[in-house]
Amino acid sequence: MTPPRSKPVEALTEEEAAEELARLAAEIAHHRDLYYRQDAPAISDAEYDALEARNAAIEARFPALVRADSPSQRVGAAPSEAFAKVRHGEPMLSLDNVFDAGEFAEFCARIRRFLRLPADEPLRFVGEPKIDGLSINLLYEDGVFIRGATRGDGIEGEDVTANLRTIADLPLRLKGTFPSRIEVRGEVFMEKADFLAFRDAQAAAAAEREERRRRGEKLGEAVVIPANPRNAAAGSVRQLDPRVTAARPLRLIAYAMGAASEAPAETHWDYLARLKAWGFRTNPLSRLLDSEADAAAFQAAMAEKRASLGYDIDGVVYKLDRLDWQARLGFVGRAPRWAVAWKFPAEQATTKLLAIEIQVGRTGALTPRAVMEPVNVGGVVVRHATLHNEDEIARKDVRVGDTVIIQRAGDVIPQVVGVVKEKRPKDAKPFVFPTTCPACGSHAIRDEGEAVRRCTGGLICPAQRVERLKHFASRRAMDIEGLGEENVELLFREGLVKAPADIFRLHRHAATMRGWEGWGERRIAKLLDAIEARRRVPFDRFIFALGIRRIGEANAKLLARHYHTLDEWRAKMIAARIVGSEAREELGSIQGIGPAIAEELVEFFAEPRNLAALDDLAREVTPEPIAPEAAIESPFAGKTVVFTGTLATMTRDEAEAMAERLGAKVTKSVSKKTDFVIVGADAGSKAAKAAELGVRTLTEQEWREMAAIA
C-alpha cells in the first residue's frame, strides 16, 4: 500500500513536490490499471480520489512542475472526433534535423549532388527561427479565408476553422493580388510571457477547484494546467468552443506554401514578402543567406539570441531559396530534400538512476529504459530515458544507483549520455542484460552484427502482440479513432481482442464492455462506429498496419502502388520465397525495396501464424487500391522505365525521382515489361538488352522533351 503522505501540500519544497508528482503519476497509472484492466482494485474509490486530488493540489501550487504524463493531462483535451477531418491540398511534411556544421554541410552536399551543381556553386538559403508550436494549413479562395486545419498525419488534419478565425494574426481576407486558390502554412504558438500568465491563471482556477472539492461542492469542468507553451497552443486550438480559443493569447506566423492555383513567387524570400503583403505576420528575424558560411553564422547568432526572444525556439529552419530547385529536389519519405531544421545543442541534466526496465517492442526488440529521479531538462520534467541497447549500457557502464547525465535533443526521447563515475555508490553492480523475454520467457537472441536482442516468441509473446495491435490501430496505420494505446491494452487484457481481425468483431462483445466502469452506451457505440468506418482503407495503410519489420509508411506505399491488390501482393510474396523466382526478382526490382526489406517480407509470409492472421483480417477489412503517384497526364504515367548510362543534364537520382513524379515505375533491370529505356552516355548491357527485347529506347534529349523538362 501507499505510504501515507502526511506532509501538507503547503509545506512541500519544490524538490519534494517534483518527486511526489512523479510518484503520483506512476501510482495513479498503476491503480487505474488495477481497477480498469485487472478488475482488482487495491484501494478504495475514496483513496483513489484522494491521490488524484493531491496530484491536482500539488500541481495547482507548483504549475511549473506539471508533467507531460500527469494524470491531469488526460482530461480536457478535446475528443478528436469532435472535429471533421480535412485533406490537405498538398501533404504537410516534417523536417529532417541536423545538429552541427558537419551535418549541415552534408545536407548541402546532397543538394549539390542531386542537382549536379559544382561544389563551389553557392546555395542561397532563407533561415527562419523554428518556433515550437502547432503547424496549421490555411486555405484561401479568392482571397477569403475558407478553412484551417491542423497538420494531423500530414495528409489529413482536423478542421479547426472556427477556432483559427479567433486569432488576431490570421487575415480573414488577403490584401493586394493573390492566386485564386492558395494554401498558406504557419505556426500557431504562445509567447513565453503569455504562456506563464495563462498557466498561472489555470493553476489558480485549479486551486479553486480543489478548494471546492475539499468543501464537497459541485466541481464543474476539469482545468488543465499546460505543461509547456506547445501544449498550451495545441490545447487552445483544439477547443470545442471557439469562445475559449478566442480568450487564449495565440499568435500566428506564416512561413510556407501548400497547394496553389498559380506560383506566387520564384524564390522563398519573395514568397515571404508576398505573405507579408497579403497581411500575414512573418518572422522579422528571418534572413536571406548567401552561402553555407552565412547560414552557420546565422545559426550562432540565433543561438545567442534564443534566451532573449519572447517565444521558444528549438533551432533554425533553412530553406533553399530557389523554388524551381525546391521543385526539382522534391521529397524523401516525409521530409523535403530542400529544407532542414538545424537544432540547437541538446539540453543536459544529471539525476539518479533508480532502475533499468526492459521493454518489449512490436518486433520483439528488447529495449532498456532508464527510470530516474525526476529532473527538469530544458523546461520539461523527465523521468525516463532510453539506454538504446545492451552494448550501450556496457560501453557507458551504466549501473543502477549511478548519477547519470541525460539529454534531450529536439523532440526526441531523452537519452542517457554518460555516468558521473565519482558519484557511484560502492555496491553498484554492472547491469546484466536478460537473455530471456521479460514478457513471455522465450529466448531472446541477438543476430550476428545486430545491436538489438529480440524475443523469439513472435505472436505467442503477449508484449509483441499487444504492441502490434497498438501499431495496427494507430493514427498512421488503420487510424481507428478512439482505439488508442490504453484501450488496446484494455481490450487485449480482457481477452476481447487478441489479433487485428478481432477488432472488427468487437461488436459481439458490446454486452461485456457495458459492464466496465466508464463504458457507457455512447462510448461503446462511438468506438464501434469508428471501427466500422475503417473496414475499407487505402492499401498502403493496410500494409503499414501489419507492422512488418522495416515496412514503414514509405515502403508500404511502394508496395501498394506496385501490387495494387491484397490478393496479388499475398500471392507474389509467397512465390518470392524462392530465391531467383520471377516474383523475387520483381520484388527486388521495385525502386526503394532493397534486399533486407525483401527478406523481411518473405519471412513474414513464410510464417503460417502471420498468414492466418492476415487472412482472418482480410475477411473483415477491404484494402482499396491507391492512386498512382501524380500527373496522370504524362507519357510516363503507369509505365515502367529504366535509366542507364550517364545523363549529361541531371543526375540519375533526379531523373528517377522525376520519372516517379510523372507516374512511372522506375526499375533497375530491363525486361519484357519495361516500356522505356533512357540511354545516357557509356550505356552498357541494358541498352543492348533493350534492343534485343525490342523495348523502346529514348535519348536524354527525347526523355527531356517527353517529360516536358524546360
Ligand code: IVH
Ligand atoms: S517549414 C516542408 N518553417 O517544424 C516544410 N516549419 O519539423 C515543413 N516549424 O511541422 C515546414 N517553424 O511545426 C517550417 N519556419 C518554419 C517552422 C517550421 C517551426 C515546425 C512546423 C513543422 C515542423 C517540422
